[in-house]
Amino acid sequence: MSDSGALSRRTCFQRIAFLLGGLALWRRVQPAQAEPAGVVETGPQTVRVMRPYDAETPVREFASYLTPNHRFFVRSHFGPPEAALIAEADWRLRVGGLIEHPLELTLKDLKQFERITITAVVQCSGNGRAFHRPKVPGVQWERGAVGNAQWTGVRLRDLLAKAGVRPAAKHVQLQGADRPVVASVPLFTRSIPLEKAVHPDTILAYEMNGRPLPLLHGAPLRVITPGWMADSCIKWLTDITVQADEAKGYYMQTAYRVPVTAIQPNSGLPGTSMVPVEAMVLKSLIASPGNGDEVGRGPVTVQGVAWSGESAITTVELSFDEGRTWEQARLVGEDEPYAWRQWQFLWKPKAAGSASILCRATDSAGQVQPQTTAWNPSGFLWNGWDRVTVTVQA
């Protein structure tokens, strides 16, 4: 064997070693729960908790109408289920309880029902928790635990009609395949009132923005309750139980509740006057410019989004003087019932230096977005005016 052959063989080994090292490094930088092969879309997110993976979307993403799947905020209590529990060959959706005909459906069976696409905002009840004063424990979400996506699937109502709901039914319990690491921790078992379950816009989604539902967002099937907070949007769905009562257990009877009337911070739980979080509240966000950006003196395009659970956005206003006066932004783009509405404003800064932009929305129910949100023990439903502080160049 010639020297050159030995050399090239060594080079070859070095190359293989280099590639293996690269592969090891690549695997290390993947998020804890990467997407299944074929739909790998990892991208920068603001990670709040690593295990289970909780991350929010950088607010500049909200300059676009639809939030891309790989940037869409991620939240779950225990992380995705073991792969075997949701592998397409074995996964089944069971419908039981107060019904005439129990169902057990494969994904293929499910896709026989009418295909529906709805654009809807999905938002964590804790979005904005970090802004409540006094501070509230829990994931310190700021502005990005929300997104707007196109969800495709079937109506929950169509499945329930096939199963035949009995008269005593009042609630629909929803259970995913995800399990706590420690068996003593309760399952994430939730229920929604029958009325919401049979609403024609409540769907079981298997696609998100035209792609198969990503693992982190609930593959193969999740609930979408348009207009309602995301704690009803059960991911990795496997069991639907029609019943007379609300779901039992921690995540329905204790967590995800807010006081009916305002309470004093840290005054203890008012007990009976806590109700489940359901509809989203009126809210708006400034997507651009971003906090800390430098902007020129020429007209600056200020843009963002606004949404309100079950009402339409009628006005978005901006203030450049700490809320003394307000100027109206222009509503632009798509206008769909449960989606957010985009808005724009052409701003001509009057002076160089630091400037704050405030934003608030009004909806068709006549509500105006408040300056701050009433304190509540879990820090839910934050919808105070949004604020961005920029530096105007001289």
Ligand SMILES: Nc1nc2c(c(=O)[nH]1)N[C@H]1C(S)=C(S)[C@@H](COP(=O)(O)O)O[C@H]1N2
């Ligand atoms: N099975 C299951 N579904 C779940 C959860 C969970 O822990 N388990 N978390 C809920 C909460 S609190 C939120 S905010 C949304 C987040 O959805 P996303 O990760 O697709 O943004 O999923 C909801 N659905």
Ligand SMILES: [Mo]
């Ligand atoms: Mo959430």
